[in-house]
Amino acid sequence: MIKILFFAGYREKLGCDSLKLNSGEYPETLEALRVKLSEKGADWQEVLEDKRTLVAHNQAMTRKDFTISEGDEIAFFPPVTGG
């Protein structure tokens, strides 16, 4: 099982703050996951294809594609605005 999280404006836009995918339900890579989630609808596609969208893999920001492993936590969120 892997856990997928959405924050802030994306959480609101998708009406979803987290979802779980069991082994067999999720693809092998981040890029394939983006494609799979984009199929859920126009809002999902917009969020996942937005070039500003940030990705965290197991709570560390990453800009590269990666292989998904069982137990991973993957988060999608807009540019951060703390401070």
Place this chain on the structure above:
Amino acid sequence: MIKILFFAGYREKLGCDSLKLNSGEYPETLEALRVKLSEKGADWQEVLEDKRTLVAHNQAMTRKDFTISEGDEIAFFPPVTGG
């Protein structure tokens, strides 16, 4: 009358924190005053000719020669070390 002040290490070295010169006793310019005070002894000469010596004319730092006027306050001090 003009007032001449010395601070910190210079005050200690000269054993003098201030001296007054009446009209007629002081020269026309800062540079002439340096020469006049230097005549008071070797310590005075060292302080007044030291290139690091800072000069304040009526409580404003200056690097130039100036004409001395009645009532002026002139201070000589080493580089500042506050903060």
Place this chain on the structure above:
Amino acid sequence: MISIQQEDFNPGLEQDNLSKLTGTGAVVTFTGLVRDENLGDDVGGLYLEHYPGMTEKALQEIIDEAAARWPLQAIKVIHRVGQLHPGDRIVYVGVASAHRRAAFEICEFVMDYLKTRAPFWKRETTVDGERWVDARESDKQSAERWYEE
């Protein structure tokens, strides 16, 4: 060292804690406050969201990087989350170092990186309703300068 919290904090108390180590010559602090205006609109409130777990890790990485670059004696980073209002404190970065330039640079570095790397998001309330605050290009540039030197 790092605290993500809903409740307010006491800058005077933090300052005292940072000043305790002998050898400390400089304490620099930054406190961010909620402004009553943004992009020309009156702001009535600000809601802060974060990514529990990752936010703390991101802040710790920023602190570790600062400690590797400068002589750091003590640091405290506090960031509030939840509903805030104009005038409220949002964020605090307090830095103790032997020397003044290091203390200033660490404090600015941590704030710059916090603004661009730590997962926090602001939603503000204006007369037109609620809106998520957009990231600012100036914050990105401010963070990038630490690699230009």
Place this chain on the structure above:
Amino acid sequence: MISIQQEDFNPGLEQDNLSKLTGTGAVVTFTGLVRDENLGDDVGGLYLEHYPGMTEKALQEIIDEAAARWPLQAIKVIHRVGQLHPGDRIVYVGVASAHRRAAFEICEFVMDYLKTRAPFWKRETTVDGERWVDARESDKQSAERWYEE
């Protein structure tokens, strides 16, 4: 706004005073402390001398220059004089501005100029006796950078 004083000050109280104006988004403070070491020698005490009258004017000029260069909302400069000991607070510069970069820059600018332009002198007590502290080239360079940009 400016205070030259023998007694200690309260950074928490100063911080609160600086945070009162609406529109303030950033408060940056610098607090200088007496270190127990200088140039490799243990320092047992520090005596601060100043030039009454001129010191206040010099600090006011520095503040006026900062206010002309950056959007400044509030500032407080405190410098202690007389006999101090390791760990004691010497100097405080607290700055309130709408934005963070301005607040940091004003605070650093005022400290740099205070170090090179305000008539204060330090005499420290070491095991070898008392000595007047020499001005540091690094402080001069730090102040000069404000004209290089």
